[in-house]
Amino acid sequence: MQASKLGKNTPINPSDLQDDVICKRRWSGLRRLTYLTIFVLLIQAFYFGAVYAKETKETNDNQVTYTDFTLNIGDRIDIGDYQVELIDIQSLKDGIALMQVSKVGGALDEQRAFLENHANNLEGGSENNGITITVTDIPDDQSAKVRIEYQEGLGTPRRHASERPVAPPDKPILSVQESFDRNQMNVGDEVKVTIAVKNIGTGQALDIKAEDTPPLPEFSYIAGYPPKIKETLDPGESDSAVYLMSAVKEGSIRVPAIQVSYTDAKKNARSNNSEPFNVLINPKSKANLAIELTSPGPIPLGGKGVMNVSLSNMGTATATRIELAGEIRPPEGLEVTGLDRSFFEILPEKRVNYSAVLSGKSPGNYTVRLKASFDGGDGAMIQEGTTEVVVLEQEYKYQYLLLIIPIIVIIAWMYRRYKEYKY
Amino acid sequence: MLNVLMLGVGQCGNRILDAINKESFGGGGASRLAKYCMRPKFPSRVETLAVNTAVNDLKELRFTTAKDRLHVPNLHGVGANRNVGKQAFMDNRDMIMGEIEKRGDFDVAFVITSTSGGTGSSFSPLLINELKRQYPRITVITVAVLPFREEGSIYLQNAAFSMRELMEVDAEGIILADNQYMKRYSGDIASAYDKINNMIAQRLLFLIESLDSEMLSVTDLGDFKTVMNGGLRIGTMGFYQADGKNPSVKDAIENSLKPGNLLYPANVSEDAARAMIIIQGSREHLDVDQITKEVEKLSASAGHVFKGIVIKKGYPKVLSVFTMASAPELESIYAQAARGMQDEKEKRSRSRKQLDDAFAHIEDLEEIY
Ligand SMILES: Nc1nc2c(ncn2[C@@H]2O[C@H](COP(=O)(O)OP(=O)(O)OP(=O)(O)O)[C@@H](O)[C@H]2O)c(=O)[nH]1
Ligand SMILES: [Mg+2]
Numbered sequence: 001m002q003a004s005k006l007g008k009n010t011p012i013n014p015s016d017l018q019d020d021v022i023c024k025r026r027w028s029g030l031r032r033l034t035y036l037t038i039f040v041l042l043i044q045a046f047y048f049g050a051v052y053a054k055e056t057k058e059t060n061d062n063q064v065t066y067t068d069f070t071l072n073i074g075d076r077i078d079i080g081d082y083q084v085e086l087i088d089i090q091s092l093k094d095g096i097a098l099m100q101v102s103k104v105g106g107a108l109d110e111q112r113a114f115l116e117n118h119a120n121n122l123e124g125g126s127e128n129n130g131i132t133i134t135v136t137d138i139p140d141d142q143s144a145k146v147r148i149e150y151q152e153g154l155g156t157p158r159r160h161a162s163e164r165p166v167a168p169p170d171k172p173i174l175s176v177q178e179s180f181d182r183n184q185m186n187v188g189d190e191v192k193v194t195i196a197v198k199n200i201g202t203g204q205a206l207d208i209k210a211e212d213t214p215p216l217p218e219f220s221y222i223a224g225y226p227p228k229i230k231e232t233l234d235p236g237e238s239d240s241a242v243y244l245m246s247a248v249k250e251g252s253i254r255v256p257a258i259q260v261s262y263t264d265a266k267k268n269a270r271s272n273n274s275e276p277f278n279v280l281i282n283p284k285s286k287a288n289l290a291i292e293l294t295s296p297g298p299i300p301l302g303g304k305g306v307m308n309v310s311l312s313n314m315g316t317a318t319a320t321r322i323e324l325a326g327e328i329r330p331p332e333g334l335e336v337t338g339l340d341r342s343f344f345e346i347l348p349e350k351r352v353n354y355s356a357v358l359s360g361k362s363p364g365n366y367t368v369r370l371k372a373s374f375d376g377g378d379g380a381m382i383q384e385g386t387t388e389v390v391v392l393e394q395e396y397k398y399q400y401l402l403l404i405i406p407i408i409v410i411i412a413w414m415y416r417r418y419k420e421y422k423y
Numbered sequence: 424m425l426n427v428l429m430l431g432v433g434q435c436g437n438r439i440l441d442a443i444n445k446e447s448f449g450g451g452g453a454s455r456l457a458k459y460c461m462r463p464k465f466p467s468r469v470e471t472l473a474v475n476t477a478v479n480d481l482k483e484l485r486f487t488t489a490k491d492r493l494h495v496p497n498l499h500g501v502g503a504n505r506n507v508g509k510q511a512f513m514d515n516r517d518m519i520m521g522e523i524e525k526r527g528d529f530d531v532a533f534v535i536t537s538t539s540g541g542t543g544s545s546f547s548p549l550l551i552n553e554l555k556r557q558y559p560r561i562t563v564i565t566v567a568v569l570p571f572r573e574e575g576s577i578y579l580q581n582a583a584f585s586m587r588e589l590m591e592v593d594a595e596g597i598i599l600a601d602n603q604y605m606k607r608y609s610g611d612i613a614s615a616y617d618k619i620n621n622m623i624a625q626r627l628l629f630l631i632e633s634l635d636s637e638m639l640s641v642t643d644l645g646d647f648k649t650v651m652n653g654g655l656r657i658g659t660m661g662f663y664q665a666d667g668k669n670p671s672v673k674d675a676i677e678n679s680l681k682p683g684n685l686l687y688p689a690n691v692s693e694d695a696a697r698a699m700i701i702i703q704g705s706r707e708h709l710d711v712d713q714i715t716k717e718v719e720k721l722s723a724s725a726g727h728v729f730k731g732i733v734i735k736k737g738y739p740k741v742l743s744v745f746t747m748a749s750a751p752e753l754e755s756i757y758a759q760a761a762r763g764m765q766d767e768k769e770k771r772s773r774s775r776k777q778l779d780d781a782f783a784h785i786e787d788l789e790e791i792y
Contacts, residue, residue, distance in 0.1 A: 410460075414460065417460070418459065421489060423481055423492050
């Protein structure tokens with residue numbers, strides 16, 4: 001199992017060993033054999049470990065012991081004729097360290113990839129007068145903890161610090177910034193999104209991919225999406241991408257982080273994120289005309305009255321191409337002049353007033369309806385306003401007289417007759 | 424167009440005049456309201472004047488205008504005393520005649536009065552004389568009301584004397600109405616008066632209307648005068664209105680002459696001297712042959728009969744006016760009056776004698792103090 005897992009990882013590794021052609025070939029050739037060997041060895045180790053544990057401890061001469069070391073890249077451990085040098089941390093994530101193992105005399109000189117927590121036997125391992133090397137931990141990409149198991153007869157392992165000066169590692173770091181040109185907008189508004197990437201590290205960043213997915217459902221993407229960032233950024237270099245989208249759905253939206261993945265010069269996959277942030281999408285901005293008609297009050301028959309019209313744009317967009325058409329019900333009996341108008345535009349929160357003249361031709365109750373059709377910024381809209389207008393029957397004083405005069409006449413007449421017959 | 428003057432003298436005359444005015448408003452209860460809004464509707468030009476010495480009697484009137492009520496100042500009536508009445512008339516003659524003059528010229532005048540009261544019975548003969556003197560061409564008809572017989576001897580006596588005077592004056596004739604005879608119409612006196620007054624009013628107005636109408640068969644004021652001049656120059660009127668049950672004009676004529684429909688108890692076939700039959704109704708009900716036959720039948724007993732036919736919508740209405748050659752009822756009144764007067768006279772002398780006998784006791788005595 002463990003062997004096969006290691007084997008699975010090996011196909012990644014050959015490219016790592018490109019500088020050493022022999023090793024590469026040997027690896028390829030010995031792959032199957034190695035699996036088998038490791039498998040058999042492991043079973044043996046289990047078996048002997050269980051059965052001869054007491055015995056092993058008691059035989060002082062070839063008693064197996066171990067020592068733990070922390071190696072920085074370039075550091076070396078010497079034990080007996082063996083030399084083990086940490087060459088590189090191949091993958092921090094996968095836990096693979098590359099080490100040079102060699103034996104004085106040239107019997108062994110090769111680079112090996114060590115999978116974390118997997119024992120590697122050299123020349124039969126510690127049980128057979130060889131040594132067993134295990135990478136127990138890779139705390140960062142500059143160091144690894146290594147355990148060396150050996151028979152005490154081999155002497156004491158020693159650590160040699162790297163003779164080469166410890167060069168600062170070439171480590172790219174990308175700062176990723178995503179920004180909207182506004183953090184509040186209305187449905188239908190366009191937003192410009194800028195993604196800025198800067199290499200603030202020391203190493204070159206390669207194979208840069210900005211992962212700005214999935215697309216946000218609250219927007220429709222107009223142009224420039226998905227954003228493209230230069231594949232390679234040298235330290236200090238920056239690049240940015242811009243795309244345009246428009247808001248389609250209102251709401252408060254959390255814009256997630258953009259992940260930019262890349263590798264360093266050593267093919268280590270790395271990534272950096274932008275900070276997530278919130279934007280607010282308000283409902284679509286529209287014009288909204290409120291029509292207010294002020295009835296002139298009762299109009300005497302044959303008289304005139306002035307009706308005031310007030311149009312106010314209560315919306316957030318400009319109303320344009322405004323056409324006003326009046327209608328009176330019933331159509332006969334009340335005449336109006338100056339009610340139908342048109343205006344180019346009314347800005348948001350602005351008001352327009354005008355007045356129309358009504359003349360009463362026959363008594364009754366009328367409804368004046370004013371219909372405004374306009375472009376509200378999101379297509380044609382219609383708004384209406386109504387008011388009631390009364391045209392009076394007759395002047396009241398005449399009506400009273402009409403009633404009172406006959407009564408007075410009758411009373412006068414009857415009184416006269418009463419006097420005539422009163423004796 | 425006839426110019427008619429109607430004078431109601433004394434309480435009885437006033438009230439009949441008021442009934443005439445009421446009739447001019449259409450009669451009945453509705454006339455109470457009608458007088459406030461309508462003009463009285465007379466068939467001709469009719470002037471009415473109520474004359475009385477008692478102001479209370481004038482006040483009682485309802486349908487006569489104030490200017491048509493003439494008070495002759497003489498305290499409160501004349502107390503059935505015809506001599507006081509005559510004196511009052513003579514004292515106020517110019518005033519009364521002046522009031523009549525104001526009303527213009529007339530073709531005919533009706534003087535309506537009771538025969539038994541004080542004022543009416545004493546004023547009327549004098550008034551008629553004055554009228555005849557001032558308006559020689561005028562036709563004057565007296566409408567005289569006879570008293571209930573039980574009203575007392577003074578009323579009977581007044582009736583007797585005033586009737587004589589009324590017959591002596593130069594009037595064209597007397598139409599009699601007898602309270603006693605019409606008493607049967609109602610139980611109480613007040614409604615009996617109203618009923619009688621309304622009957623008289625209705626007939627007089629029907630007569631005036633007919634005389635003033637275009638008639639199919641001609642009768643006019645002249646004919647009426649001729650009728651009134653017949654016999655004793657005392658006459659009366661009968662009236663009948665046919666209805667849907669029996670619209671026959673023949674029956675209507677006969678009924679109008681029946682004693683029950685007369686104002687005074689007379690027997691037409693025996694007493695009538697001259698007569699006039701006035702028929703009103705729509706054409707389909709007026710069979711001229713039948714009318715002529717009826718009139719001929721009447722002529723056989725009553726001497727001359729005038730007939731007048733007025734075409735007017737409705738069932739036949741018949742007014743008969745006739746004068747009498749004899750008046751037996753009147754004679755009985757005189758007899759009763761005379762008896763009463765005799766009794767009175769005897770009673771008076773008897774009591775006078777008793778008084779004288781009483782006085783005899785102190786005949787030779789002087790007052791002693
Ligand atoms: N038909 C009829 N007869 C009446 C009416 N009033 C009174 N009489 C009769 O008239 C007689 C009385 O005469 P009046 O007219 O009242 O007397 P007068 O002429 O006013 O005279 P004085 O009252 O005495 O001054 C009585 O016989 C009554 O029955 C009436 O309204 N209709
Ligand atoms: Mg009297």
